[in-house]
Structure formats: C-alpha cells, structure tokens
Amino acid sequence: MQLAALRGAEVWASCSRRNAPLVERLGAVRTFDHRESPLSELPSGRFDAIIDIAGGIPLRELQRLVVHGGSIVLVTGDGGHVLGPVPRMLRAAALSLGARRIRPLAATPRPEVLAKLLELVAEGRVVPVVEREYPFAEASAALAHLEAGHTVGKVVVHGS
Structure with a gap:
C-alpha cells in the first residue's frame, strides 16, 4: 500500500x-x-x-x-x-x-529491489509495521499468535 x-x-x-x-x-x-x-x-x-x-x-x-x-x-x-x-x-x-x-504473486529474490526498499525505509518514506517481537526461543508462541489471526503488521522473531 x-x-x-x-x-x-x-x-x-x-x-x-x-x-x-x-x-x-x-x-x-x-x-x-x-x-x-x-x-x-x-x-x-x-x-x-x-x-x-x-x-x-x-x-x-x-x-x-x-x-x-x-x-x-x-x-x-x-x-x-x-x-x-x-x-x-x-x-x-x-x-x-x-x-x-x-x-x-510469485515472490522472487531481487537484491536491487531490496536495496531500494531499504533506502525508502532509511528515508522514512516507507514505514514497516511491526506488531510484536519474539525471541527465537518463543518462536512457537509467535506462530500461535499468527495462527490466531487478526495480526496487524508483521511479527518478528529474532535471535537475541
């Protein structure tokens, strides 16, 4: 959007x-x-x-x-x-x-597109919407949250 x-x-x-x-x-x-x-x-x-x-x-x-x-x-x-x-x-x-x-829609990895997206994010012209973050140890809870539906934005699982 x-x-x-x-x-x-x-x-x-x-x-x-x-x-x-x-x-x-x-x-x-x-x-x-x-x-x-x-x-x-x-x-x-x-x-x-x-x-x-x-x-x-x-x-x-x-x-x-x-x-x-x-x-x-x-x-x-x-x-x-x-x-x-x-x-x-x-x-x-x-x-x-x-x-x-x-x-x-078939997603294909294109480094030049990713670079442009990162540029737009850095400029503040595109704003990622992150609803929740989970540590990797709680990945199953993150999946359960997604399965429950009604997630607004993205759910991020990180290694730290």
Missing part, C-alpha cells in the same frame, strides 16, 4: 474498522470493511488493479470491480487444509482467459 501511494496511486483498502486509522496513515485514501459493506455497492470497473492479500472475496466479484484490461493479483490462495491454495489458483487461471487477468 505504501509503495502504491508513493507512486501516486489512489489506494482503497478493505480492512476492519479497528485497522482503518493505520491503513489510512499508510496511504489509503478510502477504507471500507467488505464484511460490513458489500462490495456490490462499489461501482463495476472502478479499479485498474486489485491486490488480494487476504483471500475470501469471490474471484468473480474481484473481476467485476477491475477495469477491462486490468489485473487482479492474488497474494494468498485462501485454501483448505488438504489442497491449500491450489483450488483457488486453478479457478483464477480458468477465469483469467478473459480481459481481466487474475495472477498469483
């Missing part, structure tokens, strides 16, 4: 009411909770791109919201216990045959 806002994008974000002030500080010009306000209330073809980091929203609904020729990027597959994200990713591939592409 911060990177998109830095590049001049008008960022809208779906988040809980509790997280709205943080999300707005990070660059969103509008926040809404899709669990309280149906996405059907948003106009069709409103967005050039949608980045889905949480899953749970039907793919067809995401496609309705994006402009013709726009893209939807899935960061999570929002899957089940057995097949994980595979069914959602396969459905996304089938739905992508039209003009509104849905594609999974």
Whole structure:
C-alpha cells in the first residue's frame, strides 16, 4: 500500500474498522470493511488493479470491480487444509482467459529491489509495521499468535 501511494496511486483498502486509522496513515485514501459493506455497492470497473492479500472475496466479484484490461493479483490462495491454495489458483487461471487477468504473486529474490526498499525505509518514506517481537526461543508462541489471526503488521522473531 505504501509503495502504491508513493507512486501516486489512489489506494482503497478493505480492512476492519479497528485497522482503518493505520491503513489510512499508510496511504489509503478510502477504507471500507467488505464484511460490513458489500462490495456490490462499489461501482463495476472502478479499479485498474486489485491486490488480494487476504483471500475470501469471490474471484468473480474481484473481476467485476477491475477495469477491462486490468489485473487482479492474488497474494494468498485462501485454501483448505488438504489442497491449500491450489483450488483457488486453478479457478483464477480458468477465469483469467478473459480481459481481466487474475495472477498469483510469485515472490522472487531481487537484491536491487531490496536495496531500494531499504533506502525508502532509511528515508522514512516507507514505514514497516511491526506488531510484536519474539525471541527465537518463543518462536512457537509467535506462530500461535499468527495462527490466531487478526495480526496487524508483521511479527518478528529474532535471535537475541
């Protein structure tokens, strides 16, 4: 979100009411909770791109919201216990045959991108959001905290 806002994008974000002030500080010009306000209330073809980091929203609904020729990027597959994200990713591939592409995000290590991100952090233009830190000896507690859901920002496990 911060990177998109830095590049001049008008960022809208779906988040809980509790997280709205943080999300707005990070660059969103509008926040809404899709669990309280149906996405059907948003106009069709409103967005050039949608980045889905949480899953749970039907793919067809995401496609309705994006402009013709726009893209939807899935960061999570929002899957089940057995097949994980595979069914959602396969459905996304089938739905992508039209003009509104849905594609999974595949992270690849790129040192030049990391260097630029670190530069933006050092300049204060990108601010990491760290909710909690755990010593390495408490890594299992950190994982339990993540599994409980509703984490705002990142959880850091460190060796000291």
